[in-house]
Structure formats: C-alpha cells, structure tokens
Amino acid sequence: ARCVAASNDAVAAAYFARNSEVATAVAAVGASAGAAAELALRSVAAAGQGHVLDSARECPSARSGKLDSYLALASKLERVDVFYDALGGIVGYQLEALQQIRAAASLHRLDLGAHEGEGAGEGVGSGGSEGDGSFTRYHEPEGVDLAAPDGAALRSALAGLRALPRMAEVYPLGGAGDRLGLRDEATGEPLPVALLPYAGRSLLEGLVRDLGAREWLYYKLFGEQHTTPVAVMTSDAKGNSRRVTELCEEAGWFGRGRASFRLFEQPMVPVVSAGDGAWMVSGPLKMVMKPGGHGVIWKLASDAGVFDWLMGEEGRKAALVRQISNPMAGVRTTLLSLAGLGxxxxxxxxxxxxxxxxxxxxxxxxxxERYDAATGTYSYGISNVEYTEFEKLGITDTADAEGKSKFHANTNVLYIDLAAVSRAARGGLAGGAFPGMIINLKKDIAYYDEISRAEVARKGGRLECTMQNVADFLAEDSPGGQLQAGERGSMGPFVVFNKRRFVTSSAKKQRKEGDANLHQTPDGSFLDLQRNVFEMLRGAGVALPEERSADDFLARGPAASVLIHPAMGPLWEVTRQKIRNGAISEGAELRLEVVEADIDGLRLDGSLLVNARRVMGATASGGGGGGEGDEG
Structure with missing residues (x-):
C-alpha cells in the first residue's frame, strides 16, 4: 500500500515522468529485490531528493542497464525506511529534518522572567505555555551527592552490589574514531573508538574489566559467581561492526563467553545540507551517510530483540549504560551507587x-516540571537538555556560589529500568521511540566526491536522537499537586552527583601537536586516571610525589605511573586494605595486575610490575564469573 502511495505521490510521479530511465530501473529493482526496496527508492523522489537518483547518469553500470548500484542504494535506504516507520519512513525522516532546520533558522530568545510564586533564580527556564494554561518549566536538578561525607555513597554502593545478579550492561560504541586519528597501521583504514589503546588495553576491554571487578567483589562478599550480559550497539560506519566483532573474538570474548554478549547495529542515515536540506551525494547513486546517533539505541534494541533477551532469557530487571569514550565511570562508587539507588x-x-x-x-x-491544564496534573523527572537548546528553552547558564554552573553535566552514564525503557521504545513517535530529536548543522561534513573527484567539506548534519532524553517519557505524576524546591527529586527519573573525575574524563579527540589543552583527549583522561589513583593511595597512607601540572605532565609524563587492576577494589575502601603505607618515589612505576594482595610499607624507587596469568581465575569455555581467559 505504501508503495502504491509513493507511486501516486505528486512529487514522485512528476519526477519519474521526467526520468523514464530511472523509473524503469526502480521498477526493475522492485521485481528483483521486492516491494520494500522499490518503495525505498520511490520515497527518495517523494521526499524531494530526486538528485540522488539523477546521479545514476554518472554511473557506468546504471547506464548499461545493470541494477547493482540501484540495489546497493535500495538496500541502505530500505533499512532507513523501516527503522523510521513511526515518523513515516524516509519521507518522514526528511520532513522532520526540514522542520528542525526551519526551527533553528527562526530561533528567537524567549522572554523568561521568574515565574509567579517562585524565588529569584529558582525557576530557571520554560519551554513556554500552551493556550490552555499547560506549561513546561526547567529547574536545577535535585539528587544524592556521592561526594558528601554522610555515608550515602557506600550505602547505595552496597545496594548496587546486591542488585548485580539482576543487572545488565549496555554499551553504545558509536562510529569510527575520526577525531582521535585512529588508523589501521597496515591498511590506513579508520578504526572505531573501542579499539583506542588506553592504559595498556583497548577502551572496550577496560569497560569489561570494570564490570568483572564488580562481579569479583560480589563473589568475594556473597560467594556466588555471576556473568552479567552485555549488549553492544555498533554501527556500519567505516567497518565499526566488523572491527568490534574481531576485537571481541581475538580477546576470546574477554573470558566471558560469546553467549553473554549481544551485538546489534544502528542504521546509517542520510546527511542533509545546512543550506537547503538536500541530501549530500558522494558519487553515482551514493549518499553521504552517518550513524543515526546514540538515541536510536532504544528502538533498535527493541526491534533487534535485545530487551527480550535481557529480561527474558537473562532474567534482568535493569542495566547500566556507559559510553565507550569515558573510561572513568568505574571509579569509586559511581556505578554501584547509581545501580543501587535506581x-x-x-x-x-x-x-x-x-x-x-x-x-x-x-x-x-x-x-x-510539566503541568497539564486539561487534567490538572503536575509531573516531574530529571532529564537532559543539550547545550545547543538552551536559548530555545530559555535556560540561562549561570554560576553557583563556587563559580561552577548551576546545571550539572549530563555524562551519559545512565541507569535504565529495562521494562520501562522498552515500553517507551515501543510507544511510537509519541511514546519515546525517537527521543530528543535534533539536527546539528554547525559542523563541516568532509567526504570525497567521486563525481568531481575532489575532497569536499560542507556544512550539514543528520537527524539524530539523544538516548538520555527517553527520560522525558518516563516522568512521574505528582499525586499531591505542584512540588516545591527540595521535593522534586523524589519523582520519576533521578540523578546522582559526584566529583567530575570520578564520573567522566573522556578520550574523544586527538590532542594537536603543541596544544596544551587536554580536555576530552586521551592524555587528559590518563592524567585524571593517575590523579584518582594518587588520591586513593594517599588515603591509604602511601607517600607520593607532588602531582604535576598539565604542562609538566605533557613535557615529562606523570610524577609516578601507577596502574592497579580494578578488581583490587573496585571500591577504594577495599583497595586500601590491600595496599597501604610506604612511599612511591618520583618517576617510579607500579603495576598490579592482580586482585588479591597484602602490601604494607612498600618503598618503591624504580619499577615493580606484578602480572598474573589468570587475574580472576581460569574460565570454562562458556565463560562465567568475570574471568579474563587463559592469559588474564
């Protein structure tokens, strides 16, 4: 029916009437690959993107009547059409992209003073009011501060540890590490961020080691071994899926068994030009395409049966979500406390x-805070706002008493209830299938144009979603009416706070030669890693050299290099029982690839490397217990 509708669409009909050769080829694609493939190509014309099909004139195989290039294009677009079915497929994707572009072009500053009945600065912004009196307001978030000396961090961490048998992990790995300059030394091909060497191993292995450390602590405290299932979202960008699969296979699935992992691939979507919203074309019947953004993860997990696998076969209730570029979230109690409170x-x-x-x-x-005038209902919950949306929503980014922003950073370290998020993902456009849709047109999209045979860079972007904004569809109604400051943190999605380098220090981009800015670079992340280790050891009575500034670190390296397997903790209170007192001299190196130790009064001036072949014990061929395989 949709294929007939696309054929009868006025724009599509006019296009194919002018281009009979393309019309014949598209019909032949339908006869060869089925109605869905034909629909995808007809939808391109219906979406006003006939220039993509016009590029067939530059395609030798298309000119000779061969369908290979048409079929390849249809295969990519068919997946877009199916995935965005709730938007209306390909046509709906383009319509939403154009609406986002128009909204960005007509953006105006909202006049938002303090709302009646609210203290100055307490009501921080508003999405505006509806004609019936409904409104949305944005307030500073309220939650548990894990850095406070009140014991909340350890109490919630213990609750998180008890919950481990019912927890899963979800890793959105993203695409290729373009900003990191990662390349295969032999082929020159770009490599995914997951393969970035960090502290002696890939970023992906680092996340799995953190997970194994929590499983090991559970085993030591409760005497039971558990293997947490891990769902990994990859993409087809520059061989990401293939590379990640090869990494896991070469690592023997990190000693956990292939069955404990589920890899699922996000779709590639068309990139639109910032000027007119036209799809960028990189060659004959070839489009510039990018991954659909990490926000597609929930619908994709639903479509791919990942939620059913986790809740059904694996019996899990909730999951922790970590992004691959942030190796710091496993520090101290952050992950365990987040799991425990949730x-x-x-x-x-x-x-x-x-x-x-x-x-x-x-x-x-x-x-x-949302008020529905029709029902008289107030709802509340923590959510995310992208910095590009501040102006549109009337949010003013001001400082608190300590000079930092009143709004804490969203780090994409998340807790999800699997059933709740699964329901949202299956709820269609109105229910959370595509949360937080945005389009960022400020970046240059670089690609090689096969037609002009030149490197091209144009402003553009793709329609993307933000995975954290599924929280917008999980708010909770307040049975007692409107809540005041100090009361709102108890409703719906929640938040925990911690010191920045205990939550995030990302390795997203390569530091330029001679640039001392370490923000979001592997160098800066490793410096934070060493600062965390130093803080932990000082709390155990270990004397350490003075930490170096960023400039000194770049010139001479860390004051001392210390790497400790996360299963020595992962809670610092546990690690400090295993290594205490003594001193580590400037320039010394300590590496402990073990989980059990009794080190008291060590005085190190040089290098001490302790490696176990099987750090957490040998594993059976099926995995289990958080082991790391024969090599450890």
Whole structure:
C-alpha cells in the first residue's frame, strides 16, 4: 500500500515522468529485490531528493542497464525506511529534518522572567505555555551527592552490589574514531573508538574489566559467581561492526563467553545540507551517510530483540549504560551507587552527573516540571537538555556560589529500568521511540566526491536522537499537586552527583601537536586516571610525589605511573586494605595486575610490575564469573 502511495505521490510521479530511465530501473529493482526496496527508492523522489537518483547518469553500470548500484542504494535506504516507520519512513525522516532546520533558522530568545510564586533564580527556564494554561518549566536538578561525607555513597554502593545478579550492561560504541586519528597501521583504514589503546588495553576491554571487578567483589562478599550480559550497539560506519566483532573474538570474548554478549547495529542515515536540506551525494547513486546517533539505541534494541533477551532469557530487571569514550565511570562508587539507588527505588531511569563549567559545550541535567491544564496534573523527572537548546528553552547558564554552573553535566552514564525503557521504545513517535530529536548543522561534513573527484567539506548534519532524553517519557505524576524546591527529586527519573573525575574524563579527540589543552583527549583522561589513583593511595597512607601540572605532565609524563587492576577494589575502601603505607618515589612505576594482595610499607624507587596469568581465575569455555581467559 505504501508503495502504491509513493507511486501516486505528486512529487514522485512528476519526477519519474521526467526520468523514464530511472523509473524503469526502480521498477526493475522492485521485481528483483521486492516491494520494500522499490518503495525505498520511490520515497527518495517523494521526499524531494530526486538528485540522488539523477546521479545514476554518472554511473557506468546504471547506464548499461545493470541494477547493482540501484540495489546497493535500495538496500541502505530500505533499512532507513523501516527503522523510521513511526515518523513515516524516509519521507518522514526528511520532513522532520526540514522542520528542525526551519526551527533553528527562526530561533528567537524567549522572554523568561521568574515565574509567579517562585524565588529569584529558582525557576530557571520554560519551554513556554500552551493556550490552555499547560506549561513546561526547567529547574536545577535535585539528587544524592556521592561526594558528601554522610555515608550515602557506600550505602547505595552496597545496594548496587546486591542488585548485580539482576543487572545488565549496555554499551553504545558509536562510529569510527575520526577525531582521535585512529588508523589501521597496515591498511590506513579508520578504526572505531573501542579499539583506542588506553592504559595498556583497548577502551572496550577496560569497560569489561570494570564490570568483572564488580562481579569479583560480589563473589568475594556473597560467594556466588555471576556473568552479567552485555549488549553492544555498533554501527556500519567505516567497518565499526566488523572491527568490534574481531576485537571481541581475538580477546576470546574477554573470558566471558560469546553467549553473554549481544551485538546489534544502528542504521546509517542520510546527511542533509545546512543550506537547503538536500541530501549530500558522494558519487553515482551514493549518499553521504552517518550513524543515526546514540538515541536510536532504544528502538533498535527493541526491534533487534535485545530487551527480550535481557529480561527474558537473562532474567534482568535493569542495566547500566556507559559510553565507550569515558573510561572513568568505574571509579569509586559511581556505578554501584547509581545501580543501587535506581534498583532499590524502583526508578525508571537515572543519571550520573558532575560539576560543569559555565558555558561548556555539554548537555546538562535538569528537573522538568510539566503541568497539564486539561487534567490538572503536575509531573516531574530529571532529564537532559543539550547545550545547543538552551536559548530555545530559555535556560540561562549561570554560576553557583563556587563559580561552577548551576546545571550539572549530563555524562551519559545512565541507569535504565529495562521494562520501562522498552515500553517507551515501543510507544511510537509519541511514546519515546525517537527521543530528543535534533539536527546539528554547525559542523563541516568532509567526504570525497567521486563525481568531481575532489575532497569536499560542507556544512550539514543528520537527524539524530539523544538516548538520555527517553527520560522525558518516563516522568512521574505528582499525586499531591505542584512540588516545591527540595521535593522534586523524589519523582520519576533521578540523578546522582559526584566529583567530575570520578564520573567522566573522556578520550574523544586527538590532542594537536603543541596544544596544551587536554580536555576530552586521551592524555587528559590518563592524567585524571593517575590523579584518582594518587588520591586513593594517599588515603591509604602511601607517600607520593607532588602531582604535576598539565604542562609538566605533557613535557615529562606523570610524577609516578601507577596502574592497579580494578578488581583490587573496585571500591577504594577495599583497595586500601590491600595496599597501604610506604612511599612511591618520583618517576617510579607500579603495576598490579592482580586482585588479591597484602602490601604494607612498600618503598618503591624504580619499577615493580606484578602480572598474573589468570587475574580472576581460569574460565570454562562458556565463560562465567568475570574471568579474563587463559592469559588474564
């Protein structure tokens, strides 16, 4: 029926009437590959993107009547059409992209003073009011501060550890590490971020080691071994899926068994030009395409049966979500506390947040208050607002008493209730299938144009979603009416706060030669890793050299290099029982690839490397217990 509708669409009909050769080829694609493939190509014309099909004139195989190039294009577009079915397929994708472009072009500053009945600065912004009196307001978020000396961090961490048998992990790995300059030394092909060498191993292995450390602590405390299932979202960008699969296979699935992993691939979507919204073409019947953004993860997980696997076969209730470029989230209690507060509180969603500089190009966590005038209902919950949306929503990024932003950073370290998020993903456009749709047109899209035979860079972007904004569909109604400051943190999605380098220090981009700016670079992340280790050891009575500044670190390296397997903790209170007192001299190196130790009074001036072949014990061929395989 949709194929007939696309054929009868006035724009598509006019296009194919002018281009009979293309019309014949598209019909032949339908006869060869089926109605869905034909629909995808007809939808291109219906979406006003006939120039993509016009490029067939430059395609030798198409000119000779061969269908290979048409079939390849149809195969890519068919997946877009199916995935965005709730939007209306390919046509709906393009319509939404054009609406986003128009909204960005007509953006105006909202006049938002303090709302009646609210203290100055307490009501921080508004999405505006509806004609019937409904409104949306944004407030500073309220949540548990894990850095506070009140014991909340350890209490919630213990709750998170108890919940481990019912927890899963979800890793959105993203695409190729273009900004990191990662290349295969033999072929020159770009490599995914997951393969970035960090502290002696890939970023992906680092995340799995953190998980194994929590499983090991559970085993030591409760005497039971558990293997947590891991769902990994990859993409087809520049061989990402293939490379990640090869990494896992070469590592023997990290000693956990192939059955404990589920890899699923996000779709590639058309990139539109910032000027007119036209799809960028890179060659004959070839489009510039990018991954659909990490926000597609929930619908994709639903479509691919990942939620059913986790809740059904694996018997899991909730999951922790970590991005591959942030190796720091496993420090101290952050992950365990996030899991504990979410699981014990039966929360649908949760955020781990941290301090943020005013004006930083980071999304923020906010408390969203919505009033529905038709029902007289107030709803609340923590959500995310991207920094590019501040002006549109009337959010003013101001400093607190300590000079930091009143809005803490969204780090994409998340807690999700699997059933709640699965329902949202299956709820269609109105229910959370495509949360937080945005389009960022400020970046240059670089590609090689096969037609002009030249490198091209044009402003553009693709329609993308933000995975954290599924929280917008998980807010909770307040049975007692409107809530005041200090009360809102108890409703719906929640947030926990911690010191920044205990939550995030990402390795997203390569530091330029001679540039001392370490923000979001592997160098800066490793420096934070060493600062965390130093803080942990000082708390155990170990004397250490003075930490070096960023400039000194770049010139001479760390004051001392210390790497300790996360299963020595992962809680610092545990690690400090295993290594205490003594001193580590400037320039010394300590590496402990073990999980059990009793080191008291070590004085190190040189290098001490301790490696176990089987760090957490040998594993059976099926995996289990968080082991690391024969080589450890």
């Amino acid at each position: 699981f014990e509180g039966d929360k649908p969603f949760g955020f781990a947040s941290c301090d943020r500089a005013v004006g930083a190009a980071e999304g923020v966590n906010v408390c969203v």
